[in-house]
Amino acid sequence: MDHGGGIQFLEQQGINLFHVFDTKDVLDLIKPALSQIDFEKYPSAVLIGNAGSGLWHALQEYGMDSADPVDDFSIHLANQYSSQFLKTSNFILYPSSYPISLQKIGMRTGWAHTTPMGISIHPKFGTWFAYRALFLIQKKLEKSVPLSDQHPCESCVDKPCQPICPSGAVRDIGHFGLDECAQYRIQDGSRCSQQCLSRLRCPVGSEHRYVPKQMQYHYFRSQQTILRYYGSGS
Ligand code: B12
Ligand code: SF4
Numbered sequence: 001m002d003h004g005g006g007i008q009f010l011e012q013q014g015i016n017l018f019h020v021f022d023t024k025d026v027l028d029l030i031k032p033a034l035s036q037i038d039f040e041k042y043p044s045a046v047l048i049g050n051a052g053s054g055l056w057h058a059l060q061e062y063g064m065d066s067a068d069p070v071d072d073f074s075i076h077l078a079n080q081y082s083s084q085f086l087k088t089s090n091f092i093l094y095p096s097s098y099p100i101s102l103q104k105i106g107m108r109t110g111w112a113h114t115t116p117m118g119i120s121i122h123p124k125f126g127t128w129f130a131y132r133a134l135f136l137i138q139k140k141l142e143k144s145v146p147l148s149d150q151h152p153c154e155s156c157v158d159k160p161c162q163p164i165c166p167s168g169a170v171r172d173i174g175h176f177g178l179d180e181c182a183q184y185r186i187q188d189g190s191r192c193s194q195q196c197l198s199r200l201r202c203p204v205g206s207e208h209r210y211v212p213k214q215m216q217y218h219y220f221r222s223q224q225t226i227l228r229y230y231g232s233g234s
């Protein structure tokens with residue numbers, strides 16, 4: 001189906017990852033978080049994300065004056081795409097407080113694979129991507145065909161992301177130590193307060209690495225969340 005120019009609009013704003021699901025195909029991951037809605041009304045679910053720095057530059061144009069600029073901009077884009085281009089209503093599942101695992105939903109697109117450092121990897125963009133919005137729409141769109149590219153970590157023989165991690169959190173694929181990482185990040189003198197050394201060492205998609213201000217923004221915010229979860233550290 002034609003998205004009424006909506007995909008081009010999103011691309012211009014730095015949304016370069018886009019996947020349409022039949023809602024029934026992701027219901028097992030969504031429904032436990034919000035059973036009260038009538039899913040029959042929403043036949044399609046759209047997942048959008050950004051890779052690289054395009055969205056960051058578009059955000060500077062849009063404005064960063066709110067408390068949560070990236071999330072607010074992402075909601076704005078999801079709403080514009082739904083109402084202006086598809087002429088339909090949506091129900092935003094993310095950003096929100098619903099406990100829905102974007103990483104698990106992302107795996108079903110075929111472009112996200114599990115790494116030793118937990119964060120998922122894209123065959124082209126490496127780990128330099130994030131999910132920006134997940135929303136249900138009241139229109140049936142043609143579902144996207146999942147990518148079938150090879151998992152980049154399987155052909156990465158040396159796995160340089162492992163030895164560089166100072167907390168020992170980066171082990172085998174699917175066995176990331178989130179607690180060790182988080183505790184290390186908030187220690188005094190941590191080398192990971194504003195960056196992830198393992199992520200920087202991964203060769204896949206390094207040309208799509210975030211620009212310094214973008215990296216600072218995301219690492220600062222996640223560090224604040226870690227401080228709320230794990231206390232103020234030593
Ligand atoms: C809460 C949260 C965190 C918390 C986790 C605290 C905790 N133990 O609960 C903290 C602050 C630690 C965190 C950190 C990061 N996060 Co985070 N996080 C989330 C968030 C908002 C919710 C997770 C959740 O509760 N899911 C609901 C439950 C039902 O699903 P779940 O899969 O079982 O959830 C667990 C995992 O998601 C895990 N988790 C959360 N973040 C991360 C990151 C990694 C690398 C791993 C292994 C696990 C993990 O914690 C959850 C609870 O146990 C998700 C967005 C989302 N809605 O999925 C992003 C998300 C998972 N995080 C993401 C990212 C990028 C990061 C950071 C790299 C951010 C940064 N720049 O520092 C770091 C990674 C860790 C590191 N190396 O420092 C991305 C991952 C994208 C990708 N490519 O895979 C997500 C999907 C957000 C997004 N918009 O794309 N995060
Ligand atoms: S360095 Fe290799 S093993 Fe580590 S995340 Fe990158 S591709 Fe995967």
Ligand code: SF4
Binds near residue numbers: 117164168169182196
């Ligand atoms: S942020 Fe630092 S401690 Fe955490 S995984 Fe990356 S390199 Fe390891």
